[in-house]
Amino acid sequence: MKTKILFIPHPMASHIIPLASLAKMLSPESYQMTFLLPKEFHSHIQNLGFQTFEMDRQWNDELMKELMTIEAFRPDILVDDLNFYTGFSSRVHSIPRVSIVRTGILPNEQNTPGYEHSSGLIKHFDKLKSFKLYEENMWEPQSKSDLFVGDVNILPAIPSIEKLPDKIPDKQSYFYSGPLVLNDLDMTATGVFSDDMFKLVSDFLSRNEDRKKIYFTIGLGQPEVIYENALTCLQHLLDKGHAVxxxxxxxxxxxxVAAQCFYAPFVPMNQVCxxxxxxxxxxxxxTYNYQLQHTLPAIVLGxxxxxxxxxxxxxxxxNAAEYISADLDRGTYHDKFINSVQRLLFNKEKIDAMKKILCRxxxxxQKVQEEFDFDEIINTLLSKHHNSKTKTKVL
Known part of the structure; x- marks a missing residue:
């Protein structure tokens, strides 16, 4: 009998892809895997060979559609990525939960004061904190991490960069997987970009083969605090003769300088990097994991x-990147950007030193990815859950 897994991502591509990456690690002969998604993403996941539950689950649907799906599909395990409601639904149905967690939602972290979480979770937390299940206050999360930490937690990172807090509870429930991404061909299958994109990128690179080439991304959300500075920075790169x-x-x-600039909302990241x-x-x-995997010198815009x-x-x-804080005044910000670009494109000693760190x-x-065994993690969790239920019945 196949183990049934329901994957529940925060309904954005950046949280769907890591779950698809995990699903690809499992054999369809042993697992029946289904995704709960907005309808617009159904074909993307189906093209990768996975099932989607026939429900148009949107962010503003809150908890009800998730509970209805669980009732209908009856999964053995829930796997989520930054989903605001799985902490509630896993408790309602007493189903073990595997969560993808990252810096920013770990228990007992010391985060930069005055900053927010990129998902905007803080502004929703008070509402979620008082969320009533079946009109009863069955569970009340006490911190943002309570919403997202599962019975088992997977960090799509490496210990050198995303460290666990010293006093994190249940440390043994955390596993590093390394980057959870899809290869460029799989990204094509999802419809994020077409097959033509490979040739378009290749032709652009060929036309600019004598120039320094830069990949400049500010993510899907195009954060306002980065955007205004980014426009000036991008024009500077083109004016200096670089291809972007x-x-x-x-x-x-x-x-x-228009011929030196190639725009696309999505590109084959491996090909570009x-x-x-x-x-x-x-x-x-x-994004930052692509940089590490391709040992690519980088500037990070705060x-x-x-x-x-x-x-x-x-x-x-x-020394794996140079960081430019958004707290800097405009003049200092751009001076630092210009100096960083100059160093990381032309200072051989600096480039070699950074590449040495990036190679490490x-x-x-690679080592973390080789040691990560998702199938074993699931089976161990299910065994513990079964034993716990058996002991409860005996008592």
Whole structure:
């Protein structure tokens, strides 16, 4: 009999992809896997060979559709990524929960004061804290981490960069997986970009083969605190003669340098990162891991989001990237950006030193990925859950 798993991501591509990556680690001969998603993502997941529950689950649906799906599908285990309601639904149905967790939602963290979480979870927390199940106050989360920590927790990272807090409870329930991403061909299957994108990127790189090439991404959310500075920074790169691949929206380069700029909201990340000299990013969870996997020198632009900036500060500390805080005044910010670009494109000693660190971190990623066994984690959790239920019945 197959083990039934319900995958429940926060309804955004950046949280769906890690769960798809986990699902690909499991054999369909042993597992029946279904995703609960907004309808717009159903075909994306189906193209990867996975089932979707026939329900259009949106963010504002809150808890009810999740409970209805669990009642109908009757999963043996729930696997979620930053889903605000699985802490409640797993308790209602007494189903073990595997959660993807990251810096910013770990218990007993010391985050940068005055910053927010990129998901906006703080503004929703008071509402969720008082959420009533079946009109009864069955469970009340006491902190943001209570919402997201499961019976087992997976960090899509490595210990050198995303450290567990010293006083984290149940430390043995945390496992590092390394990056949870899809390869470029799988991303094509999801419909995020078409097959033509590979040739478009390749042609752009060929046309600019004599220039320094830079990948400049500020993520899907295009955070306002980064966006305004990013426009000026992007124009500076083009004016200096560099070629830039970017996802920065509504940017109109000067006509004389327009051929040096390639815009697309999504690109084949591995193809791009293999062929550029520098990456500029906002330190999204998957984004910074592409940088590490491709040993690519990088500049990280601060967003005043502690789940990103705290990692960016760590990357800067170990000399795996240079971090530019959003708290800097405009003049200092741009001076620091210009100097960082100059160093990381032309200072061989600096580039070699950073690449040496990046090679070590890439090696750590490979080791963590080799040791991670999702199938074993699931079976161990289910065995513990079964034994716990058996003991309860005996008592």
């Amino acid at each position: 691949i970017t996802n920065i929206e509504n940017f109109e380069p000067h006509e004389e 293999r062929n550029v000299d520098l990456m500029i990013h906002q330190c999204g969870s998957a 967003s005043k989001c502690y789940d990103r900036d705290d990692i960016a500060i760590r990357l800067d500390e170990v 971190l890439k090696g750590e990623i």
